[in-house]
Amino acid sequence: MSGLKTGTPGDGVESPLCEDAQQPSNIGSYALAIAKALEASHVDSVRIFRAVGIPANLSIDPMTRLSTTTMTRLYRACVDVTNNPYFGLTVAKFLQLPHLHALGYSLAASGSLMDFCRRLERYFRLVTQAAKVSLTEVDDEVLLRFEYLVEFCGEREDAFFGFMVRTMRLLYRPEFNPLRVELHRPMPHEGAEPYEVLFCAPVSFSQVSGLLVFDKADLLQNLSGSCPELAQASDSIVISYLARLDKNDVITGVTQKIIEFLPNGKCSRDKVASALCMSPAVLQRKLSERGTTFQQLLDNTRKELACNYLRQASRPVTEITFLLGFNDTSNFTRAFKSWTGLSPTDFRRQP
Known part of the structure; x- marks a missing residue:
């Protein structure tokens, strides 16, 4: 294996491994998989990483970030070094x-692949700020779309789409396949066969955005490895990291404070505004500029938490009631x- 190391959270390289702090950033631990792929191709990953300015002791701390330019x-x-157009x-x-x-x-603890996809939609910014994920349902199909906000190299798209389908097969069943795949990248000169072999579905290239299309019935099936408690705890950790990553994002900040304040029953707009060091009027204006309100965020957060808590069979409804800041179960x-x-x-x- 390469000389890359998995440090403990907080002791890794500072976030501005990104040479331009204004660039969209990407989770640094992603590069550990690239190192393994290089080693499997009999290439010294440490040498390649150093050549592009990435240190050999890259940490798994999600706040260790790499710029989009560095990833490309x-x-x-x-x-170039592997002479493999399908390296992604x-x-x-x-x-x-x-x-x-x-x-x-x-993601691993999700109750269904639909939950899996919804988590990707909500939290994909932890993986990269260079793309936005949206989930839509059209009749019997579910469309998971990746909109690229900056130039996004084809190998990154290949890697993540391949990872997605492989992981969904692992969680659900080995013979699971998407209905079709659309890639933003152009087709390699060598052809599309490796993509068709991996996805077992029609693949098109040079599309406006990336797209995975699934059978809705598959995505609604319960997963045997589901663990609502782990999913809930992990979601909270993700939200806390996003709050650090998106320091100027008012929706992330408000959501984090709502989750923090709900259990004590005192989650008002004024209290959240004070915690974010702004007046209630300023908070209302900032949320309005983002097309939402404090009440909408409060309701959406409560709904999401309530569904997650109710999937935890050991939690009585009375406990959930007070965790969500309600005075009684009827409310x-x-x-x-x-x-x-x-x-x-x-x-x-x-079911």
Whole structure:
């Protein structure tokens, strides 16, 4: 294996490994999979990493970030040294959920692949700020779209799409395949066969955005490795890291404070505004500029937490009621029914 090391969180390289702090950043531990792919190709990964300005003792701390320019430069060097136009697909074999830190554990503990995709949609900024994920349902299909906000090299797209499908097969069943795949990258001159072999689905290239299309029925199946408690705990860790990463993002900051204040029953707009060092009026204006309100964020956060808590069979409804800041179970039940159309008891009875 290479000389890259997995340090403990907090002792790794400072975030501005990104040579331009204004550039979208990417989780640094992703590069550990690239190192393994280089070593499997009989290439000294330490030499290549140093050549592109990445230190040999890269940490798994999710706050250790690499700039998009650095990632592109690294992949270009890897393709050149291995003479492998499909190097990104090779990296997909070595990417593992722990490379995504707490988000990886949250994904692994998801109750279904639909939950898996929703977590990616919510928390993908921890992986990279260079792309935005959106999830839509159209009839019997689920579309997971990747919109690239800056230039995004094809090998990165190959690696993550390959990783996604491999991981979903691991969590659900080995024969699981997407219905179709669309890639933003152009097709390599050598052809599309390695993509078709990996995805077992039609693949198109040079599209406006990246897209994975799935059968909705597959995504709704319960996963045998589901663990709501682990998913909930990991989500909280992801949100705390995003708050540090997106210091100027008001929605992330408000969401984190709502989660922090709900259990004591004192989660008001004024209290959250004070915790964020701004007046309630300024907070309201900032949220309005983002197309939302404090009440919408409060309701959405409560709904998400409530669903996660109710999946934890050991938690009684009375406990969940107070964890979400409600005074009594009848108020919680009315709110939950308005959010989901189901009572908490009926929600728990679902398969």
